[in-house]
Structure formats: structure tokens, C-alpha cells
Amino acid sequence: MxxxxxxxxxxxxxxxxxxxxxxxxxxxxxxxxxxxxxxxxxxxxxxxxxxxxxxxxxxxxxxxxxxxxxxxxxTEPELHPRSESLLRIFLLGALGREESEGYLRWLVGASGEEVGKLDALWATTGDWPDTDLAEFSRLALEFGRRLWVMTEEWAGWAADEVAARTRAKQAGEAEAAG
Known part of the structure; x- marks a missing residue:
């Protein structure tokens, strides 16, 4: 409905x-x-x-x-609202390194999809009326887009960090065993 x-x-x-x-x-x-x-x-x-x-x-x-x-x-907005994504990232240490890296790589893709959706919506803004509501809608749209771009970039960086540390740990373990 x-x-x-x-x-x-x-x-x-x-x-x-x-x-x-x-x-x-x-x-x-x-x-x-x-x-x-x-x-x-x-x-x-x-x-x-x-x-x-x-x-x-x-x-x-x-x-x-x-x-x-x-x-x-x-009223003041909640500047630190609960973020399920951030909580999941914090708890990734409870998983194996490969699973953690996999989650971060998934987050890169999911964030990129969200950026794509917002970019497609942004492409329609030229047809929007010249009203205050449309203006602030565009501002909110750009805010959301920038958050998703940042998340996509950060998740890629974080996944690379996890992968590099995993390789370093594996190399150290191989050296100690050898």
C-alpha cells in the first residue's frame, strides 16, 4: 500500500x-x-x-x-547515530582475515552501487523545478553521494590494509616455521 x-x-x-x-x-x-x-x-x-x-x-x-x-x-541533531555498518566493521576481528577482507570488498561494491543510484538521480536534477525544496533536495542528495563515495574509497583502502597484513603475517609464520 x-x-x-x-x-x-x-x-x-x-x-x-x-x-x-x-x-x-x-x-x-x-x-x-x-x-x-x-x-x-x-x-x-x-x-x-x-x-x-x-x-x-x-x-x-x-x-x-x-x-x-x-x-x-x-534541537541539535544526533551527531553520532548508531551505524550498523560501523559496528560490523568494528566486529570483523571476530572473523577470519579472509572473511573480514571479503566483507570489506563487498562494502566497496555495495557503496559503488549506491553512488551509481545517486548519480542517476542527480542526472535528473536539471529537470527539477526552481524551488527551495528542490534546492535542498539536491543538497541532501549530494551529501548522501559524498558519504557513499567516502565509504567506497575507505572500504577499498581497509580491504587492502587487511590483505597486506594477512600476507605479512603469513610470511612471518612461514619464516618462523622454516
């Missing part, structure tokens, strides 16, 4: 893709429906339209806009 949340001129749905030509931001994330209902129950959103297959559009209420402004301007 698809849900969209209209925020100002922008709609938010369930997938996470930007279609700025229609001025839409689709969330399409599992489990959004209960959260949207909670926000509506709290008076922060209202149902502005209902469509086929239970599709609903939500609009920010005055209280919702005030809460959004408060959250954006008066």
Missing part, C-alpha cells in the same frame, strides 16, 4: 525516491503507515486526500509545521 505525505508543496510516500518534476519525495519505507497514523493522531498531520487501494495523502497541520520548525531549528 502506497502512502504519501504532503509537506508544504512536497509529498512523501513510502520509498525514498525524489521526483521533483512532480515535486514529490517518496518514502516507501516499511512501517511508515503506523507512524503516519501516530502523527495524524497527535494533530501534526491530517489526511488531505484518499485514493485507490487505501492510498492516503497527508498534509502538515499548523501544529505539525510548528513542530517541524522546532525540530529543525531548536
Amino acid at each position: 502506497q502512502r504519501r505525505v504532503r509537506v508544504g508543496e512536497r509529498e512523501r510516500g513510502e520509498r525514498g525516491e525524489v521526483d521533483a518534476r512532480a515535486d514529490l519525495y517518496d518514502l516507501r519505507v516499511q512501517g511508515q503507515d503506523p507512524e503516519l497514523g501516530r502523527l495524524a493522531d497527535a494533530g501534526l498531520l491530517s489526511v488531505s486526500d484518499e485514493g485507490p487501494r487505501g492510498r492516503k495523502e497527508y498534509a502538515l497541520t499548523e501544529a505539525g509545521h510548528a513542530e517541524l520548525r522546532h525540530w529543525l531549528l531548536e
Whole structure:
């Protein structure tokens, strides 16, 4: 079931893709429906339209806009959110060296795929409208792209470091045995 949340001129749905030509931001994330209902129950959103297959559009209420402004301007963001990827990297020492290197090589590929997706989306930004929402969407898009590029580069470096140390350890063990 698809849900969209209209925020100002922008709609938010369930997938996470930007279609700025229609001025839409689709969330399409599992489990959004209960959260949207909670926000509506709290008076922060209202149902502005209902469509086929239970599709609903939500609009920010005055209280919702005030809460959004408060959250954006008066609260500090979490600068150190939990990162599952970073936790996995920290725990790689519990695996064998080859498995650890393999995970890092996988991360290189997965990060490169994400960069490719964002590059493809970036290619559409010339068609986006000249609005503040589109401008800040482009800024957020570039932020995400730079994070994935950094992750891809770092994971390649880290995998090479693990491989080099593995070779050095193997050479040292062979020398000690020989």
C-alpha cells in the first residue's frame, strides 16, 4: 500500500525516491503507515486526500509545521547515530582475515552501487523545478553521494590494509616455521 505525505508543496510516500518534476519525495519505507497514523493522531498531520487501494495523502497541520520548525531549528541533531555498518566493521576481528577482507570488498561494491543510484538521480536534477525544496533536495542528495563515495574509497583502502597484513603475517609464520 502506497502512502504519501504532503509537506508544504512536497509529498512523501513510502520509498525514498525524489521526483521533483512532480515535486514529490517518496518514502516507501516499511512501517511508515503506523507512524503516519501516530502523527495524524497527535494533530501534526491530517489526511488531505484518499485514493485507490487505501492510498492516503497527508498534509502538515499548523501544529505539525510548528513542530517541524522546532525540530529543525531548536534541537541539535544526533551527531553520532548508531551505524550498523560501523559496528560490523568494528566486529570483523571476530572473523577470519579472509572473511573480514571479503566483507570489506563487498562494502566497496555495495557503496559503488549506491553512488551509481545517486548519480542517476542527480542526472535528473536539471529537470527539477526552481524551488527551495528542490534546492535542498539536491543538497541532501549530494551529501548522501559524498558519504557513499567516502565509504567506497575507505572500504577499498581497509580491504587492502587487511590483505597486506594477512600476507605479512603469513610470511612471518612461514619464516618462523622454516
